[in-house]
Amino acid sequence: MSKYGFTLKENPNMPEEKKKERGGVIPYYINDGEILMMFMKPSNKKYGGENFQIAKGKIEDGETPIEGAFREAKEELGLFGPNVVQSDSLGRFGQIHVFIAKIKDPDMFGDTTDETGAVTWWTPNQFDSQGRSWQKPIVRAAVRKIKKLEGLDENTRTMDRYRRASL
Numbered sequence: 001m002s003k004y005g006f007t008l009k010e011n012p013n014m015p016e017e018k019k020k021e022r023g024g025v026i027p028y029y030i031n032d033g034e035i036l037m038m039f040m041k042p043s044n045k046k047y048g049g050e051n052f053q054i055a056k057g058k059i060e061d062g063e064t065p066i067e068g069a070f071r072e073a074k075e076e077l078g079l080f081g082p083n084v085v086q087s088d089s090l091g092r093f094g095q096i097h098v099f100i101a102k103i104k105d106p107d108m109f110g111d112t113t114d115e116t117g118a119v120t121w122w123t124p125n126q127f128d129s130q131g132r133s134w135q136k137p138i139v140r141a142a143v144r145k146i147k148k149l150e151g152l153d154e155n156t157r158t159m160d161r162y163r164r165a166s167l
Contacts, residue, residue, distance in 0.1 A: 022096045023069025024056030025087075026142050027079055027103045035146055036106070036121045037139070039131060040076045043117035052120055053132035054139070055079075056096055065097035073101070077119055078110035090145055093138050100142050102149075 027038040039052040055076040059068030066087070073079040083103050090098040106121060124143045128136055147153060 020095070021059045021065065021068075022056050023059050023063075023065045023067075023072055024054040024096055024098045025069045025073035025077075025079065025101050026054055026090070026098065026139070027073065027077065027084075027101045028142075028146055029103050029106050030150055030152070033152065035124060035143060035150075035152070037124065037127065037142070038077055038079075038106075038109075038119060038121055039127060040112070040116050041118040041120070043115055047115045049132055051132040052118075052122065052127070052130065054096075054098065054135050056098075059097070065092075066099060069097060069099050070101075074110075075113045076116050078112050079103075080108060080110060083108045086149075088145065088149065090138070090142055096138075098138055098142070100146060102146075 029036055038055075040055045041050070041052045042048045055073050056069070057072035057076070059065055060071075063071070066089070070079070070081070070087075074081075079101070083105060085102045085104055087099050087101040090100055092098075109119070112119065122131070124139060127139050131139065
């Protein structure tokens with residue numbers, strides 16, 4: 001019996017590969033009051049489908065979730081540690097530990113591995129309309145956390161536009 005009052009059962013048909021914990025990172029920056037987030041598109045369907053998605057992968061033996069997540073972000077996005085201003089845990093979603101990372105410079109990214117076909121900066125709405133479907137709730141949770149951390153809300157963007165227009 002779990003602390004939730006029911007017994008948690010593993011799916012006996014799930015391959016061992018899928019049972020392994022994974023880590024992922026969503027880099028972001030704020031441009032003119034708008035959140036932009038980086039996603040990757042795999043070079044091959046076998047690496048996770050055809051749509052843009054969160055950069056993620058297996059946590060290797062001996063790695064912590066954050067170490068595995070940021071290693072994957074380096075491999076799949078070209079994210080450099082010195083480009084990260086702040087990182088925060090978003091939480092665990094199934095087997096995936098997800099982190100958000102505020103970055104200094106959206107152009108300061110290195111090369112990616114051959115698993116990455118493309119990378120892109122998208123607004124949350126762009127991801128919601130075109131991103132990998134099962135990751136959309138994770139990205140929405142990231143947006144809520146980023147807005148809280150950055151002090152953003154719908155009124156903030158409206159006020160910023162009003163201030164610029166009045167200058």
